[in-house]
Amino acid sequence: MTFEPYAARTHEKMKEVLMHPQSPGPAIHYYMIRGGTKKRNVTVWESGTVGGEYIKTYGHYHVGELDETYWILQGEGVILQQKMVVENGEVQPDKIEEFKAIPVKAGDSVYMPPNYGHLAVNTAPEWFVTADDSPVEGSGDNASMPGHADYELVKHMHGFAYYVVEKNGVPTLVPNKLYKEVRKKDFGGMPVEE
Numbered sequence: 387m388t389f390e391p392y393a394a395r396t397h398e399k400m401k402e403v404l405m406h407p408q409s410p411g412p413a414i415h416y417y418m419i420r421g422g423t424k425k426r427n428v429t430v431w432e433s434g435t436v437g438g439e440y441i442k443t444y445g446h447y448h449v450g451e452l453d454e455t456y457w458i459l460q461g462e463g464v465i466l467q468q469k470m471v472v473e474n475g476e477v478q479p480d481k482i483e484e485f486k487a488i489p490v491k492a493g494d495s496v497y498m499p500p501n502y503g504h505l506a507v508n509t510a511p512e513w514f515v516t517a518d519d520s521p522v523e524g525s526g527d528n529a530s531m532p533g534h535a536d537y538e539l540v541k542h543m544h545g546f547a548y549y550v551v552e553k554n555g556v557p558t559l560v561p562n563k564l565y566k567e568v569r570k571k572d573f574g575g576m577p578v579e580e
């Protein structure tokens with residue numbers, strides 16, 4: 387089977403990780419063109435909110451010790467990173483060792499270290515556009531759900547430890563109550579509703 391580089395993330399799929407899955411949203415939340423490590427992957431986020439939550443990517447952890455870099459090409463947003471607690475050699479999806487919110491704008495780049503799950507949120511009225519260098523290429527791989535990424539752990543928790551929500555026009559972090567603990571927190575100067 388030949389590799390099809392284009393994929394779109396639908397509202398139906400995003401319901402698995404939204405703060406308010408029953409709220410209406412755009413048919414497509416974001417568009418992906420996968421060029422892999424050599425050509426780079428380009429992602430375009432729709433603007434706006436769904437049930438108050440800004441449009442975001444699904445979020446995933448990498449399989450293995452894989453890192454990647456995101457370059458912000460247009461717009462403004464927030465990158466969320468979180469690392470799970472490991473107990474007796476097993477990752478704990480509902481316990482977070484470290485959570486980071488990183489506000490970004492066009493021209494910035496963000497390093498995603500190995501073992502840190504990540505997603506990105508569009509907080510501006512225009513499209514948010516990034517390039518990244520994760521390895522998605524070759525036959526057998528999938529542009530929508532690439533083999534190097536684990537989406538199940540995020541699905542299980544209905545999203546990351548915090549949602550990015552519009553409160554009086556200001557992007558605000560709202561905790562996801564399904565998480566039992568978040569040990570180390572860096573909110574990047576963003577307001578938090580506890």
Ligand SMILES: [Fe+2]
Binds near residue numbers: 446448498535
């Ligand atoms: Fe990734």
